[in-house]
Amino acid sequence: VGIPDADRRFNEYPFQYSGGMRQRIVIAIALACRPDVLICDEPTTALDVTIQAQIIDLLKSLQNEYHFTTIFITHDLGVVASIADKVAVMYAGEIVEYGTV
Numbered sequence: 001v002g003i004p005d006a007d008r009r010f011n012e013y014p015f016q017y018s019g020g021m022r023q024r025i026v027i028a029i030a031l032a033c034r035p036d037v038l039i040c041d042e043p044t045t046a047l048d049v050t051i052q053a054q055i056i057d058l059l060k061s062l063q064n065e066y067h068f069t070t071i072f073i074t075h076d077l078g079v080v081a082s083i084a085d086k087v088a089v090m091y092a093g094e095i096v097e098y099g100t101v
C-alpha cells in the first residue's frame with residue numbers, strides 16, 4: 001500500500017506515522033482478508049490535497065487489482081466526483097437522492 005521502508009517501520013508506534021501513512025496501514029489491514037466490499041468512512045478527511053489524491057489513487061488501483069466493491073462515505077463532493085460511479089445522498093439517515101456520476 002505504499003509504505004516506504006515497511007520492514008524497518010514495522011515496530012514503530014502509531015503516533016510516529018503521518019495521517020496518510022495511518023490510512024495506508026488501515027487500508028492494508030482491511031484488505032488482508034480479501035473482502036468483497038470495502039467500507040471507507042471518511043478516508044481522506046484531515047489529509048492535505050496531495051495525500052488525498054494518493055489515497056484515492058491507491059484505493060482505485062487496489063479495487064482494479066482485487067475486484068472489490070467500495071462504499072465510500074464522505075462529505076467532500078470533489079472526492080465523490082473523482083472516485084464514484086454511483087452516488088447516494090443521505091439526510092437524517094435516509095437516502096434522499098441516488099444516481100450515477
